[in-house]
Amino acid sequence: MNPTETISATPKVPAAKWLEVMRDEYLRTYIPSGGASVRFLSGPRHVLNDVSRQLVAEAARDNFHAVLLETNQFQDGARPDLHRIDKFFFAASDTLDWPRLAEKQVRGILQRNCGLFVPGDQPLRLESLAAANGCTVDDVTQQFNHQFANQLLRDRVIEYEFRAAMNYLGRSQLIPEHLTPATEEVLLAWLRGQPVKGGAAALRNLAIFQRITAKNARHIFRSVCHWLPQVGYQGTVLVLDMRPYCYSNRGATERNILRLQEVRAKVFEPGATIEDIRRLFEAEEETIGLRYSDQAYLAMLALLRRFIDEIDLFEHLLLVVLASPSFFEHPEKGKRTWYDYDALRTRISQEVFDARHPNPSAALVHLGDER
């Protein structure tokens, strides 16, 4: 039996088994050691919702930077538009507390690289560090500058402007005068993709000459994935829900007409199961929310294709992509399927399979409904 023919005929992996494999083979070993992977997941709506929340929660508990990237609702009044790599980066890094992480890096350097005693319960201050270690402020500064430069500024995996940003944020944790509050605000806004009036001049003083855009966001994202373990994370786990992209943005009336026709055809179809009809109604639920144009949809597929092709340039990253089962069906007029983008389909398709034993390690896994 060919699982590429219909989803209903495709052997399913129990959600619990898939999570177990992710936990044991990725989160405990591969990702923390520096590996990176992209996984595609489809299944009933409630199963995908449960699995994605569980994965993110477990990863967060295990000290990963874990984020569920949702695409079906406005975020702060704006479309998420995660098919754009810059928006993807901002969404993926939105919850990172940059000043706190910069401070962690500085503490780590002072303790591990400089061999200094760093009181854990006090803010970092040169004078108190010098006093705690029986040396002068100049000694501490000199040691820190040397080691900080070695670790950060010479790390060529870290993109130039991100290096500059972390350089200034890091030093300002130890030497507050190094960065004015206004400049820190501009720097944080730069990292979050938020414009600040008059901020360009302040950024130029920090040797940051470009906003984070589609042209450099990928490099910066790669840098962040590389850098986060240096400040205590085991890695990054992102679950991208691309299900809203799987549905055309046709007008509501036309969709309703098509939907009624599908339901009627399915009810009278010989051999149709309750599950088939349930899936039709679940698909209806999934169409509620934001819709994406054909252009945005293709851009998302291209973005994912590129992640697959370049995944071994990344470190410490697990990207799980949720897609609707209908996306993996055969092409039909008016429907979006993976046949719209051969380059993605040929990269994740199950051309090698066992009809009775699905592989939970496969690039594309269809989860079963255990209700």
Add this chain to the structure above:
Amino acid sequence: MTPEQLQARRAIEGLRAGVPSRAAVRSLETTQNKIRDQFRLAMDAVRHGQATQPLMIAASFGDGKSHLLQYLDHLAGEAGFVTCLLVVSPEMLLGDPQIVLNELAESAIAPGCNGKALRAMTEDLNSDRHVFGDVRQWAEAAGLEPRFLALLLLLEEFQADKELCQQILDDFEGNAMRVTDIRRKLRELNRAGDYPIRNPRAKLLAHDRLRLFAQLCRVCTGQGLVVFFDETERIRRFSRKQRFEAYREIGWWAEQAASPGSGILPVMAMIDAFVQETITAGLNDEAQLRDRPVADRMEQTRIQAGIDCLKRSERLEPTTMSQRDSIRERVRTLYQLAYQVDPDPAVTDPPNATTLRQYIRTWITRWDLARYYHEPVSVQADQLAWDNNGFEEDAPPDAG
């Protein structure tokens, strides 16, 4: 995990998915010795400023083209070249040099660096001002637009002005600096009269920018730029106009490779059926080119040159049984190291597997299933349906 285990695991992850990965190519290398040797010779030619020609590779789907491209990319990176792997698609239109430039600027990798290649390469050139002077001399001899000679002069003279340097590099990548700003800086050097700066449309300057990009790669690394174009057969899905534009651009890349000192080596991979289905029969583009009225002889010549390049593509040699056995043993060793298990060395091949990619995926799938199920499994291979229906907004293939 040890570093060796991590690399093995990376390789297996890529091979399981049928996606070429750097870890996999480093471990498995290639059986395509003839093409590898041709590539090495071509790299030598570029390094020594000699003429060469694009390397054109053809094979059936799943027979290892992309793996070979990754391997050649790895060789080029190890040799110190800047490399870039571009996948032809409706978003990466081969026929639009501005789009190719944008993709190249963003994706090119300088050896040992992350971030955009131009920035990474020039970051360490604080004291090597003469580098830009050398490139400026080349640009003048090569007949580049005066704006680029001016910008190279500014790069040489204003090294300490990091913001200006960044703006100039951005211009080289396709984000044009304002002419007034360029003239203002030239006036500071009393050189405003030396360079008649024009501001033609970006698309018209794209070729100059590509040549300049390659030249900077050559002088900064001592090697040059290798650009890999994968899935070139996707040209077939374009409209006729777009296909001819793609052939024209392939002709342009061939001209650059043949130009001594250009620093450019293009490599293109495609499905072997492409030439017959699109150029010599099927869509019959070569005949269409002959029959259409010639408006621009240079363009016509370039299109024909592009077609000629595609027609002389080198087919991958079939993998022999003993090579396949050797590959299986190496994949098995990788799997053993990655998962700390002893995979069955007697794993059989599925009866209907036809491509090397299917063989490799089958072995790995069997070993995966052995870890999960502890019972007999039956792995089979299926042929992927290759020709899609095309997306509604794509122009029909024959539209002009």
